[in-house]
Amino acid sequence: MSKGNGKSLNWVGTRPIRPDGVDKVTGRAKFGADNYKAGMLTGAVLRSPHAHARIKSIDTSKAASLQGVKAIVTGADFPELSSEFIPAGEMMVNYRDMSLNIIARDKVLYDGHAIAAVAATSPSIAAEALALIKVDYEILPHVIDVVEAMKPGAPILHDDLFTDGVDPKPTKASNVAKRIEIKMGDVEDGFAKADVVLEREFNTQPVHQGYIELHACTASVSEDGYAELWCSTQGHFVARAHCARLLGMDISKIRVTSSEIGGGFGGKTVVYLEPLALALSRIACQPVHMVMPRTDLFRATGPTSGANMVIKIGATKDGKITAGEAVLKLQAGAYAGSPVQPAAMCAFAPYDLENVKVVGYDVVTNRPKVAAYRAPGAPISGFAVESLVDELAKKLNIDPVELRLKNAAKEGTRAAYGPKFGPVGLVETLNAVKNTEHYKTKLGPNQGRGVASGFWFNIGGESCATLLLNEDGTIELTVGTPDIGGSRASMAMMAAEELGINMAKIRPRIGDTSTIGYTFLTGGSRATFSSGMAVVQASRSMIDLLRERAAKIWEISVEAVVWEDGQAKPAGSNAGDFEPMSLNDLAKAAGKTGGPIAGHAEINAQGAGPSFGTHLVDVEVDPDTGHVTVLRYTAAQDAGKAIHPAYVEGQIQGGAVQGVGWALNEEYIYSDKGLLENAGFLDYRIPVASDLPMIDAIIVEVPNPTHPYGVRGVGETPIIPPMAAIANAINGATNVRFSQLPMSPPVVLKGMADAQ
Amino acid sequence: MARVVLTGGLLRFTEGEEAFDLDAGTIRQLFRQLAERYPAIEPHLLEGIAVAIDGQIYQDAWLQPIPPDSEVYLMPQIAGG
Numbered sequence: 001m002s003k004g005n006g007k008s009l010n011w012v013g014t015r016p017i018r019p020d021g022v023d024k025v026t027g028r029a030k031f032g033a034d035n036y037k038a039g040m041l042t043g044a045v046l047r048s049p050h051a052h053a054r055i056k057s058i059d060t061s062k063a064a065s066l067q068g069v070k071a072i073v074t075g076a077d078f079p080e081l082s083s084e085f086i087p088a089g090e091m092m093v094n095y096r097d098m099s100l101n102i103i104a105r106d107k108v109l110y111d112g113h114a115i116a117a118v119a120a121t122s123p124s125i126a127a128e129a130l131a132l133i134k135v136d137y138e139i140l141p142h143v144i145d146v147v148e149a150m151k152p153g154a155p156i157l158h159d160d161l162f163t164d165g166v167d168p169k170p171t172k173a174s175n176v177a178k179r180i181e182i183k184m185g186d187v188e189d190g191f192a193k194a195d196v197v198l199e200r201e202f203n204t205q206p207v208h209q210g211y212i213e214l215h216a217c218t219a220s221v222s223e224d225g226y227a228e229l230w231c232s233t234q235g236h237f238v239a240r241a242h243c244a245r246l247l248g249m250d251i252s253k254i255r256v257t258s259s260e261i262g263g264g265f266g267g268k269t270v271v272y273l274e275p276l277a278l279a280l281s282r283i284a285c286q287p288v289h290m291v292m293p294r295t296d297l298f299r300a301t302g303p304t305s306g307a308n309m310v311i312k313i314g315a316t317k318d319g320k321i322t323a324g325e326a327v328l329k330l331q332a333g334a335y336a337g338s339p340v341q342p343a344a345m346c347a348f349a350p351y352d353l354e355n356v357k358v359v360g361y362d363v364v365t366n367r368p369k370v371a372a373y374r375a376p377g378a379p380i381s382g383f384a385v386e387s388l389v390d391e392l393a394k395k396l397n398i399d400p401v402e403l404r405l406k407n408a409a410k411e412g413t414r415a416a417y418g419p420k421f422g423p424v425g426l427v428e429t430l431n432a433v434k435n436t437e438h439y440k441t442k443l444g445p446n447q448g449r450g451v452a453s454g455f456w457f458n459i460g461g462e463s464c465a466t467l468l469l470n471e472d473g474t475i476e477l478t479v480g481t482p483d484i485g486g487s488r489a490s491m492a493m494m495a496a497e498e499l500g501i502n503m504a505k506i507r508p509r510i511g512d513t514s515t516i517g518y519t520f521l522t523g524g525s526r527a528t529f530s531s532g533m534a535v536v537q538a539s540r541s542m543i544d545l546l547r548e549r550a551a552k553i554w555e556i557s558v559e560a561v562v563w564e565d566g567q568a569k570p571a572g573s574n575a576g577d578f579e580p581m582s583l584n585d586l587a588k589a590a591g592k593t594g595g596p597i598a599g600h601a602e603i604n605a606q607g608a609g610p611s612f613g614t615h616l617v618d619v620e621v622d623p624d625t626g627h628v629t630v631l632r633y634t635a636a637q638d639a640g641k642a643i644h645p646a647y648v649e650g651q652i653q654g655g656a657v658q659g660v661g662w663a664l665n666e667e668y669i670y671s672d673k674g675l676l677e678n679a680g681f682l683d684y685r686i687p688v689a690s691d692l693p694m695i696d697a698i699i700v701e702v703p704n705p706t707h708p709y710g711v712r713g714v715g716e717t718p719i720i721p722p723m724a725a726i727a728n729a730i731n732g733a734t735n736v737r738f739s740q741l742p743m744s745p746p747v748v749l750k751g752m753a754d755a756q
Numbered sequence: 757m758a759r760v761v762l763t764g765g766l767l768r769f770t771e772g773e774e775a776f777d778l779d780a781g782t783i784r785q786l787f788r789q790l791a792e793r794y795p796a797i798e799p800h801l802l803e804g805i806a807v808a809i810d811g812q813i814y815q816d817a818w819l820q821p822i823p824p825d826s827e828v829y830l831m832p833q834i835a836g837g
Contacts, residue, residue, distance in 0.1 A: 085803050085804070092803055092804040092833070164765075165765055165768070167768060180764060180765060181764060181765075182763065182764060209837075265837060266836070266837020267837075269837065341764075341832050342834065342835075345831075345832070371837075372835065372836065372837030373837050374837045375836070375837060376835070376836065376837050417763060417831055418761060418763045418808060418829035418831050419808035419810075419811045419812075419813065419827070419829045419831070420810075420811040420827070421811060422811050422812065456836075457813065457834045457836075458836070459815065459834050459835065459836055460815070461815065461816075462816075523835070523836045523837055524834065524835055524836025524837070525836060526836065604816060604817060606812070606814050606815070606817050606820065607812055608813070706812070713836075716836060716837060
C-alpha cells in the first residue's frame with residue numbers, strides 16, 4: 001500500500017519491537033497498584049453481604065476511634081445527584097446511578113455493593129476498621145434472573161423506574177428500564193415468502209471481562225483541594241470527568257495519570273475505587289492507595305449482560321434469507337444501562353436483509369451493574385443469530401460459508417439499523433476462511449466444525465497528539481489514549497512514516513490529563529484509528545513548520561520547500577541549489593530561526609470504518625464427560641490496514657480466546673440468597689494457554705477510505721463470532737443444538753443424554 | 757434537500773413520521789430544524805444521537821456539512837468496550 005502519494009510504506013505494515021517492551025518484560029512498567037508515596041494510607045471498602053437490603057443505619061464510630069484510622073466515608077459524604085443523562089466527554093452518563101453504584105445510600109442492590117470505605121495507616125488496621133463498622137439491614141427479596149425480573153410480582157429494585165420507550169409510559173414501577181425497537185421492511189411479509197422458518201430461544205450468562213490486573217489507584221488531595229490521581233484506566237480524561245462530577249470538584253483540580261494497564265476490555269471505562277480514594281484523601285490530606293481484591297472485583301465490578309433471546313429467521317429453499325426477527329432481554333445489573341441497543345443493531349448486521357425487526361429490553365437485577373465488554377451486546381445477539389443461521393444452513397443442506405456469502409452485507413447494503421455500508425470486508429473474510437486448508441481438512445470421530453461471523457461499528461472521537469522536536473532531532477510523541485494493545489508502537493510507526501525517519505528516533509508516551517488536550521478513552525476500537533489520525537495530522541503540522549524554517553534559512557518561499565525522506569529539500573531546480581536539511585539540522589537551528597519546533601493536533605475523529613470477522617473452529621466432544629476440546633481455530637478479520645500486524649493478530653487471538661471462555665466455561669454461580677459463590681479465577685474459569693490451540697489469525701485489508709492509512713478498529717469484532725462458531729462446531733460433533741451458554745461439560749453431557 | 761430518516765425511539769416524538777426532506781447545511785442545523793418541527797424531540801437529540809450521512813456515521817459533529825440530496829439517518833450513538 002502507498003500513502004496515496006505513490007510512495008511505498010517503510011513502517012506501516014511492519015512488525016517492529018514495541019517501545020514499551022523492555023519495561024514490560026523487566027518489571028519496570030508501573031501498573032495501577034505500583035505507585036507509592038510517602039505517608040501513603042491504605043484504603044479498603046466494606047461491601048454488602050446481601051443481594052438486596054435496605055440500610056437502616058451505619059455506625060462508624062468504633063472504626064473511627066481505632067488508632068491508625070485516618071478517614072472514613074459512607075454514602076452520606078457524597079453529593080446527591082439527579083437522575084439524568086448528561087454528557088461526560090462522549091458518553092451519556094446517569095451520574096446518580098454511577099454515584100449510587102460506587103457507594104450505596106439507602107439500599108444495597110447486590111452482593112458486594114460498596115457501603116463504606118476507610119483509610120488507615122496499614123492494611124491490617126484498615127481491615128480491622130471495616131469489621132468495626134456496624135450496618136443494620138432490612139433484608140429484601142431479590143431477583144437474579146432476567147426473565148424472573150420481568151415477571152409481574154418480581155422484587156422491584158427501584159421504586160422510581162418506569163419503563164422508557166413505551167407509550168403511554170407506565171405509572172407502575174418495574175425492573176424493565178427501557179424497551180427499544182429496530183424495524184426495517186415487513187417481517188410478516190418476509191416470513192410469508194420463506195420456504196423455511198426457524199425459531200429458537202437462547203440464553204447467555206453474564207461474563208466478566210476477566211482482566212488480570214486488579215482495579216487499583218493512588219489518590220492524593222492536598223490541603224488546597226488540588227488532587228493527583230494515578231489509576232489503571234482505559235481513559236484517564238473520562239475518569240477525571242467522572243470523579244469531578246461525583247465529588248463536586250472542578251475538573252482543573254484533578255490531574256489523572258493513567259498507569260500501564262493489565263487488561264480492561266471495556267471494564268476499565270468506568271470508576272469504582274477512584275472517587276472513594278479521592279474522598280478519603282480529601283479528609284486525611286494524605287495519599288490513599290487502594291487495590292480491589294479479586295473477590296470484590298467479581299462481586300462488584302461490571303460483567304457484561306446475561307440474556308434471554310428468541311430469534312426467528314426465514315429463508316427460501318435456495319438460501320436467501322427473507323426475514324429476521326429477535327426479542328432480546330438483557331440484564332443490566334443493579335442500574336439501568338445494558339448494551340441492548342447495540343445488541344439489537346448488530347444482531348442481523350452481517351446480512352443483506354429486507355425485513356428485520358428487533359425488540360429489546362433493558363432489565364435491572366440484583367447483580368453488579370454491567371460494564372462495557374468488547375463490542376458490548378454484539379456477542380450476545382451474535383451468538384443467537386449465528387447459531388440459527390447455522391441451523392438454517394443445515395436444514396437447507398447448504399454449506400454454512402456459502403449461505404453467509406449468499407446473504408452477506410457488502411458495500412451499499414442497508415444495515416438493519418438504517419444507513420448503507422461503505423466499503424466493508426465481510427465477503428473477504430468469508431472467502432479467506434473458505435480458502436484455508438483448515439476448512440478442507442477432514443474431521444475425526446466426535447469432532448465438529450463451526451463457522452460464525454460478527455460485526456462491530458467501531459468509533460472515532462476526540463483525540464490529541466503532540467510531537468516535540470528535541471535538540472538532537474529526536475522526537476517526543478504524546479497521545480492521550482492509554483496503551484492497552486500496543487498502540488504506542490502504532491503511533492510511533494505512523495509518525496515515522498509521515499516524517500520519513502527511523503521509528504527509533506521517536507519516543508511515544510501517554511500524556512496525563514494536564515499535558516495534552518481532552519482525549520476520549522481507549523475503547524470502541526478507536527485508539528489506533530482516532531489517535532492515529534491525530535498523530536498523522538500532528539506530524540503534518542510539524543512538517544509544515546520544518547519546511548517553513550528551512551525556507552527561512554534558504555531565504556526562499558515555503559512553497560519552494562518539500563519534505564522528503566526525513567529532510568527538507570528544494571522543491572526543484574528553480575527553488576535554488578541547497579543541501580537538504582535533516583531533522584537534526586533543523587533542530588539545531590530551531591532556537592535561531594524562531595524557537596522550538598512542535599506539531600500538534602486536536603481533533604474529533606470521524607469516519608470510523610466498521611469491521612467484520614469470520615471465525616472457523618474445530619472441536620472434539622468427549623462423549624463420556626461432555627468436555628469440549630478446541631482443536632483448531634482460524635479467525636479472519638477486516639482490519640482496513642494493519643499498522644502493526646502482530647498487534648492486530650494479538651487482538652484477534654485475544655478476542656477469540658475470551659470467546660472460548662464465554663462459550664465453554666464462564667458463568668456466575670449465585671446462591672439462593674443471591675450471593676456470588678465463585679468469586680475467583682479458581683471457580684470462575686477463564687481459558688488458560690493449555691486449553692487452547694494456536695489461534696491462526698488472517699488479516700483482511702479492505703481500507704477504510706477516511707483514514708490516512710486505511711485503518712479500521714480491530715479490538716472488538718473478534719469476540720463476537722466465537723460463541724456461535726463453537727456452538728455450531730459442537731452441533732457438528734454431537735448433532736445436538738446447544739442454545740445456552742456456557743456449554744460446560746455438565747450441560748453438554750446432559751444435552752447429549754436428552755437427545756438419545 | 758436531504759432525505760432525513762429517524763429510527764428507533766426517536767419516532768415516538770414525530771407522531772410516527774419516519775422520513776422527510778429537510779434543507780439543513782450541517783448537523784447542527786438539522787437538529788435545530790427537527791427541534792422546531794418536533795419540540796419534544798430536542799432533549800433526545802442532545803442525548804447521544806449519531807447521524808449517518810450517506811452511510812458514514814458521525815458522532816458529536818455538529819458542524820459536519822450535509823450535502824444536498826444526501827441520505828441522513830439519525831440513530832443511537834455507539835460507544836464500545
